[in-house]
Amino acid sequence: MSNGAQALMKTLVDAGIEVCFSNPGTSEMHFVAALDSEPRMRAVLALFEGVATGAADGYARMAGKPAATLLHLGCGLGNGLANLHNARKGKVPIVNIVGDHATYHTRLDAQLQSDIETVARNVSPGFVRTSSSTAQLCQDATDAITAARGLPGQVATLILPADVSWGEGAEPCPPPAQPAPQAADAAVVQAIAEVLRSGKKAALLLGGHALREPALLAAARIAAHSGVQLLAEVFPTRMERGAGLPYVERIAYLAEMAGVQLAGIEHLVLVDAKAPVSFFAYPGKKSELVPDTCTVHTLSTPAQDAAASLQQLATALGATQTAPALQAAQRPGCPRGKLTAPKVCKAVGHLLPDNAILIDEAITSGLMLSTMTAGAPRHDLITLTGGAIGQGLPNAVGAAIACPGRPVIALIGDGTAMYTFQALWTMAREKLHVVSVVFNNASYSVLNVELERVGADEVGPKAQSQLDLSEPTLNFALLAQGMGVHAVRTDTAEGFAKALEYALAEPGPHLIEALVPESLSGAKRKVLPWLLRSMPHLPQPVARALKRKIAP
Amino acid sequence: MSNGAQALMKTLVDAGIEVCFSNPGTSEMHFVAALDSEPRMRAVLALFEGVATGAADGYARMAGKPAATLLHLGCGLGNGLANLHNARKGKVPIVNIVGDHATYHTRLDAQLQSDIETVARNVSPGFVRTSSSTAQLCQDATDAITAARGLPGQVATLILPADVSWGEGAEPCPPPAQPAPQAADAAVVQAIAEVLRSGKKAALLLGGHALREPALLAAARIAAHSGVQLLAEVFPTRMERGAGLPYVERIAYLAEMAGVQLAGIEHLVLVDAKAPVSFFAYPGKKSELVPDTCTVHTLSTPAQDAAASLQQLATALGATQTAPALQAAQRPGCPRGKLTAPKVCKAVGHLLPDNAILIDEAITSGLMLSTMTAGAPRHDLITLTGGAIGQGLPNAVGAAIACPGRPVIALIGDGTAMYTFQALWTMAREKLHVVSVVFNNASYSVLNVELERVGADEVGPKAQSQLDLSEPTLNFALLAQGMGVHAVRTDTAEGFAKALEYALAEPGPHLIEALVPESLSGAKRKVLPWLLRSMPHLPQPVARALKRKIAP
Incomplete structure (x- = not known):
């Protein structure tokens, strides 16, 4: 005889959902209490819901199966929404559990009461369900798991009222079948x-x-x-x-x-x-x-x-015996001199270890990353599928938990890092081997490009100030240390390479703050000439075509 | 002849909306560019949308009129949702502007495409509108302003497609009338x-x-x-x-x-x-x-x-000539010895300056604040109206901008501080005289109380770990310094009082990290005895009644 939360926990782990990324509140306390009834469930605490949802996303990308989240009512779901959006766009399975008030409490419109389902529909158009009774809960969970692991994967949101969780008499459900995708007709x-x-x-x-x-x-x-x-x-x-x-x-x-x-x-x-x-x-x-x-x-x-x-x-x-062209092993040399964003990418290519997980949310600073790591040892690359910045650091948490033996390197822009920087604390708490590299160019650099591209011609000082992060300049090393993560900042290529080598060798989380010049700010830039200048390693046909476009 | 964004800007300021708390992206670039066309509009950049929305909330509470926000599509709205929820529950007017893709772009389901309106309905049940044309935009904005300033105030969400913003031929609208509330029948x-x-x-x-x-x-x-x-x-x-x-x-x-x-x-x-x-x-x-x-x-x-x-x-x-009972001027003495949460509250009561704005999001650590400041010089108190933690620091930003001459003191729990800590950067950038006090007890302390209150009896180590912030312990002084804010940490009452005195005297933002013991963790507590012990200044009738309840 179990309460709802205990039976739910067993239903989840029997279906292979063994990690829950959580940021709970009072309405989730029975779920939290039930964690100890199920030794197979690992609970990973996040200090902000966007970390929990982004970690669930990164976990599923690497584990090939969903994790659960545990969020606190509509506001917790709101805080987690951006990274659920990225998961939705990436067709990543997540069993998104949102605690709610007791069913009889909602009509009283207490402080935290809000319409959770309307928010959930944004990221879970295929499955949003509020479980209405303890007896029904495990079937609801099973349906959510089935939906999440469907073809294709999706974010399935199960809303869990507190009394459904604490009610007695729940029975766990057996694991649902995992459907196998079919080949094309x-x-x-x-x-x-x-x-x-x-x-x-x-x-x-x-x-x-x-x-x-x-x-x-x-x-x-x-x-x-x-x-x-x-x-x-x-x-x-x-x-x-x-x-x-x-x-x-x-x-x-x-x-x-x-x-x-x-x-x-x-x-x-x-x-x-x-x-x-x-x-x-x-x-x-x-x-x-x-x-x-x-x-x-x-x-x-x-x-x-x-x-x-x-x-x-x-x-x-008739191509089954044709030999595929394979990328040769090939690394760039070690960069030297004053640090720039391309040199960071070069150092990553120079040092990338075997079997790494590379997370790219570096925006403009990562333009060279793809080229510089093309011939590096085999690795997985994770990118910003939904465009909602703040994905990279939480993804790194989840990827490291999914793949404990593999080094994770997350390259993050300064603007994007500030959305979910709380992920650093979870890295420290869980002792994850993640190297976070933050490019500090003190700017929403991509918006300098975009401001011109949208044709907003008259750019005055107030508009410029909205893209500028230089006053005051952020110190990401201090921010990381404040969350218990070893961190250094450097403005030389040699310093960066040394810090990266050290971080890759020493277990646990590290942050390297790369102080790089902002190459795009100030006067308006013409995008195509800038691209050519900043991407010397462009494939020749692309470079030639770009040149023709610029100078017809 | 203006484009949509320029006419919108004029419509807003003509209606008295003179501050925009923003976190823009590409789809908002024309709005950003239009900032310089309107000298009366102040744009305040936030590094996270929850800061922008919470600042707009704090601003309106103190200014008595709405500010605008500027958010980036559905994900930006999601990030800002929790503090919009707090504003909704507080009946605070906000003109919540959410940029969207160009109208013709949405059907392509690009990376950032999502259903913005469904998210907005959670916090703006009374007014959500996607403006469909440049010609209509200023009327839509006027309707949003009218809705926001209605009786009672509310969050009105205006969704602004990029092409509506950049289209030419818009005409500003005159300011709508402000309705006056009527007395009771x-x-x-x-x-x-x-x-x-x-x-x-x-x-x-x-x-x-x-x-x-x-x-x-x-x-x-x-x-x-x-x-x-x-x-x-x-x-x-x-x-x-x-x-x-x-x-x-x-x-x-x-x-x-x-x-x-x-x-x-x-x-x-x-x-x-x-x-x-x-x-x-x-x-x-x-x-x-x-x-x-x-x-x-x-x-x-x-x-x-x-x-x-x-x-x-x-x-x-017949009471119009009756003399009202008024609170006498009365301050607690200066606390001494090892710092505790009640001593922090005592020091605040001891030193609270004239005409301060006090923001209370200290959760369990702030239990004594009300008592300790009851007889302090006249001040405004702002509290967590919607229960969505992460309100206090952003509220402080907005309150300081609304009332430049008044000192702002924000008392924040460690758990809650981590939701919207990015507010510190905006305080530094705008040079706001805000003193943020973070109680660091390394715990989601209120949840220790709640875990017992919900009747979750068997609390194992995994459950306990979900309420514990001690491994690693956060260092809020480093976090603040990383965002350019002067900060100290202290574990003595004398040190705290000295730091508070200094912070109140020196312009600009300060953070004081109060290292206090977590009085509630560990073994389960009985709530009522604990309340009595921790609230020696309870009104006598309340204390007597509580005692009767405990020992019947």
Whole structure:
């Protein structure tokens, strides 16, 4: 005989949900008390809900299965919303548990009363349910687990009233079946094989699970056999890359560059990806990035099996024995002199350990990261799938808990770091081997670019001040130390490399604050010349095309 | 001829909305660029949206008129939701502006696309509107301003698509009229006067605007004349108090204590307040706090004029010439020895300057604050209206901007401080004279109480760990210094008093970290004995009643 919370706990762990990222309040106290009834459940406390939800996201990306969250009513859900949004956009499964007042208490409109379901619909359009009784709770949880692990994965929100949690007489439910995704229809495969045989310029756009090793190898065989180009979506949920794996060029964030990448492609084949669109709209510019003359095909949707679909396509093309082109092992040298953002990326490429998890939320400062780590030892890359900044540090918490043996390196912009900096405390508490690198350029640098791109021409001092973080300058080393994390700050490349080497060798969390110049502030910049200057390692065809665009 | 953003800016300032608390992104860049077109608009940058919304809340509480916010799409709104919730519960007017993608961009489901309106309905049930055209924008803004400043005040959310903002041909709108609240109906006043003349035990429960000077004086005249008790709602939006004003006892947070306060009252008259209910539900306990034998009357609703209603009631009772009982000037002595939470409160009472703004989000550590400052110089008290922690530091930002000449003292628990600690940076940037006092007891202390109160009996080590902030212990002085704020930490009463004196004398922001013992952790406590021990200054009747309850 269990109370609701105890039976819920058992239902969760029996279904493989073994970690709960929590920031509880009074209405969650029975859930908290039930933690000790279930030794298989690990509870990880966060000081802010955005850390809990972002950690659940990072955990699921690396563990391949959902964690639970534990949030406190509508306000706790609000605080956790941005990182649930990123998970939703990345099709990441999360069992999002939101405590609520007792069912009979809600009509009294107490201080914390609010409409939780309306908030939850933003991130859980597919599953929001308020459990109405202790007897029903475990079935509700099972339905939430099924929804979260569905095809594709999603954030399923289970709202848990306090009296449903403390009520007696609950029975745990057995674990629900995990559905297996199916490969694409044979007819679709044949039709796309036909297209690829036509000799027209074609590309496979890989996203979601198509960026994991089995799918990548099949895609690379097809590329080698049929001469199609391989592209990756701009912000992958998780991408396996590095030496020994196929190199796949990601679509650029800036529409101007993406346009160059996609120019001339006549057939674009989507594999667990969507047709690329501009991140934001810009006056007088098209939001769709696919050229008008290009036909878009879908090999497999996010609900299907990307790897199996690509293998069938390889079979249809006779490419199963073709050797895929694999990235050679190749690292940049160690940078020297005054520190800059590209030198940080270079040092990361120079030192990246085997089997690392690399989290990129460095925004403008990370532009060179992809190039500098392309030939580094094999690693996983996690990116900002939903554009809601504040994802990186919490993701690092979750990834480190999912993969205790693997080093995690999170590269974060100064602006973005401040949204969920409380993640550092959880890293210290859980003794996670995470190296957080914060680029301090004292600016919302990307907005300097965007301010020009949206055509906001007259930029006065008040507008500039909204993009400027220099007065006062943040000291991220002090902030990290204030949360119990070893931290250093440096403005030389040698200092950075030494700090990174030390941090990778010493267990536990570290933060390195990289003091780098803000290359974009001040007078308005022209975006394309700046891109060329700042990206000397651009692939030659892209660089040439950009140059033509600038000087017609 | 203006673009939408420029005309919107003029419409806002013409209506008296002169401050915008912002955390913008790309879709808000035209609004940002338009800041320089309007010298009357002050833009205050926050590093996190919860700071912006909490600052707008604190500003409106003190300025008596709304500020605008500027948030970035659904995720920015999510980050700002908790403090908008606190504003909603406090009936505080805010013009909440949320940027959105261009209208034609939303259907593409880009990375940051989400359903903003569903989130907004949680905090703006009365007004959510997505402006659909540049031509309509200023009328939409005017409607939002009207809704925000309505009777009672509310959070009005205006969603601003990027192309509506950058479109040309907008015309500013003239300022809408500010509606004046009406006094209670004469018949209601007469009926309540009748009740108060009956000689039965009665109390006026004052909330909202009834806790401001004109209403307080009228209520105190009635109290002196008719022998009714004065009570204040548990978490006032803004309460004027101190020497020379009537003393009003606040309903206690803990239902056990509130029950004692309300026992025996036969008639409870609500003045801009709601009938008290328990903050949370507890197994086997009633959520309604009003005794079954008590009749509840409403003198005036939040939409009416509380002061005028009370004055009419005083007239009906013949109490207009009665002298109100006023709080005598009286301060506690300076505390000595090892620092504890009550000693911090004592030092604040000892040193509180004239005309201060006191913000209380100290949770368990602030239990003595009310008693210790009751006879201090006149001041305003701001409290946590919606229960969503993380309100205090942002409120301090807004209050300081609304009242540049007045010192602001914010007392914050360690747990709560970590939700919106980024507010410190805005204090430094705007050079605000705010003294933030963080009680560091390394614990979610209130949850130790709550864990017992909800009847969660078997508290194991995992459950305890969810309430414990001691490993690692946070260092708030380092955190503040990392954001450019002068900070000290101390564990002696003398050190605290000296630091407070210094901080009050030196302009600019300061943080004092008060290292205090956690008096509630460890073994389960019985709540009522603990309350008695920790509140030696309880009013004698309350203390006696509590003692009877403990030892029947």
